[in-house]
Amino acid sequence: MEPIRFRPPLYEQRYEFVKSYINTYRPKKVADLGCSECSLLHRLKFLDFIEELVGVDIDEDVLKLKGYILTPLPIHYLEPLERALTVTLYQGSVSEKDPALLGFDLITCIELIEHLEADILEKFQNVLFGFMAPRAVVISTPNVEFNVLLSEKTGFRHPDHKFEWDRKEFQNWAMNISRQYNYTAEFSGVGEAESEDKDVGYCSQIAIFRKNYTESVESMNIKKNYRSVYKRILHVVYPSIQEEKYLRKVVLNIALSHANRMKSNFLHNLFPEDDEEEANSSADNKKEPLSLWLSSLQTSAEIKENIVKPLFLEGDVIHVPLENLLAVPKLKELCGSLDVLQNMMTTEIQLSSDGSAIVYPLHVEDELDSDLNDT
Numbered sequence: 001m002e003p004i005r006f007r008p009p010l011y012e013q014r015y016e017f018v019k020s021y022i023n024t025y026r027p028k029k030v031a032d033l034g035c036s037e038c039s040l041l042h043r044l045k046f047l048d049f050i051e052e053l054v055g056v057d058i059d060e061d062v063l064k065l066k067g068y069i070l071t072p073l074p075i076h077y078l079e080p081l082e083r084a085l086t087v088t089l090y091q092g093s094v095s096e097k098d099p100a101l102l103g104f105d106l107i108t109c110i111e112l113i114e115h116l117e118a119d120i121l122e123k124f125q126n127v128l129f130g131f132m133a134p135r136a137v138v139i140s141t142p143n144v145e146f147n148v149l150l151s152e153k154t155g156f157r158h159p160d161h162k163f164e165w166d167r168k169e170f171q172n173w174a175m176n177i178s179r180q181y182n183y184t185a186e187f188s189g190v191g192e193a194e195s196e197d198k199d200v201g202y203c204s205q206i207a208i209f210r211k212n213y214t215e216s217v218e219s220m221n222i223k224k225n226y227r228s229v230y231k232r233i234l235h236v237v238y239p240s241i242q243e244e245k246y247l248r249k250v251v252l253n254i255a256l257s258h259a260n261r262m263k264s265n266f267l268h269n270l271f272p273e274d275d276e277e278e279a280n281s282s283a284d285n286k287k288e289p290l291s292l293w294l295s296s297l298q299t300s301a302e303i304k305e306n307i308v309k310p311l312f313l314e315g316d317v318i319h320v321p322l323e324n325l326l327a328v329p330k331l332k333e334l335c336g337s338l339d340v341l342q343n344m345m346t347t348e349i350q351l352s353s354d355g356s357a358i359v360y361p362l363h364v365e366d367e368l369d370s371d372l373n374d375t
């Protein structure tokens with residue numbers, strides 16, 4: 001018998017299952033127990049509503065070896081996230097209580113439980129549902145009924161498995177836990193058999209638990225005082241505009257790019273002959289299709305600039321009133337008011353003496369040079 005090959009691979013289907021659950025319920029704090037190489041966490045860090053990601057594994061070496069995939073890249077400093085995001089990895093056993101795992105919206109345990117000895121599994125149930133008590137839990141584990149389709153050989157799918165359950169065993173275990181800890185369980189899975197195969201269920205069976213109660217503040221406070229036992233291996237805070245220093249940077253970048261464009265339009269209107277000279281000086285005065293397309297893009301971008309207060313010259317200084325920048329939707333969203341916008345800009349660049357405008361010296365040649373350098 002040819003062993004079944006899943007497409008996409010089974011592990012990928014498990015991650016996709018978690019991702020689609022997360023996309024539906026949009027949890028902000030998510031932990032993955034038995035996170036191993038952090039592959040699921042890595043996929044989850046791209047979901048833009050998750051603010052806290054935590055991974056726990058007993059194997060310190062794998063966390064140290066693979067944890068780097070969760071650290072920010074240079075692009076994250078250039079383009080800070082809109083939401084806050086922290087990622088933390090702990091070495092520790094899921095059979096031990098640590099307050100770092102309190103208050104989560106979702107905890108996932110993907111192919112973890114079958115690696116736990118009976119006594120550890122017993123403790124783990126109590127730690128996960130009684131102590132951590134997240135709002136939702138997703139647990140996946142092999143469905144032994146499917147093994148007949150996987151290969152001829154008998155025995156467990158992996159040498160480290162301590163058990164493999166059929167659907168009834170898994171569902172009984174999950175239903176007992178639900179009753180004991182006041183959760184509701186639903187069952188699903190990934191990795192389907194071909195239609196002509198007999199009914200063996202999914203290759204990976206999955207239980208989704210949802211908590212039926214809200215924990216009291218007193219109960220949470222007692223748990224928060226438990227002694228920490230997990231060892232922190234990695235803790236990263238992603239650059240985000242929720243932090244003042246990154247918000248300033250983003251506001252400044254957007255504001256200056258718009259202010260520059262407004263200033264260029266203003267200068268081109270003021271000295272239209274420079275444009276003509278430039279046009280006449282081009283070799284045959286004909287634009288290639290690509291440059292035509294690029295210039296049409298620029299024109300539409302320029303038209304979009306919302307001039308609510310005209311730019312003006314005072315001596316040889318161009319004034320770009322900040323009110324125009326506040327009319328840019330993104331800046332309005334980020335700053336809300338003129339005062340905030342002004343405050344963000346004032347320490348970073350030169351404003352007019354009353355703080356109402358960005359000022360640029362009028363040196364047309366420098367201006368045209370700098371335009372060319374910008375492109």
Ligand SMILES: C[S@@+](CC[C@H](N)C(=O)[O-])C[C@H]1O[C@@H](n2cnc3c(N)ncnc32)[C@H](O)[C@@H]1O
Nearest residue numbers: 034035036057058059092093094110111112115
């Ligand atoms: C099959 S791997 C999990 C794979 C991973 N969840 C994924 O889907 O990519 C099982 C993991 O559980 C971890 N593990 C086993 N016993 C544990 C325990 N008591 N506490 C925490 N992690 C444990 C192992 O070190 C291993 O990394």
Ligand SMILES: [Mg+2]
Nearest residue numbers: 111114158161
């Ligand atoms: Mg396994």
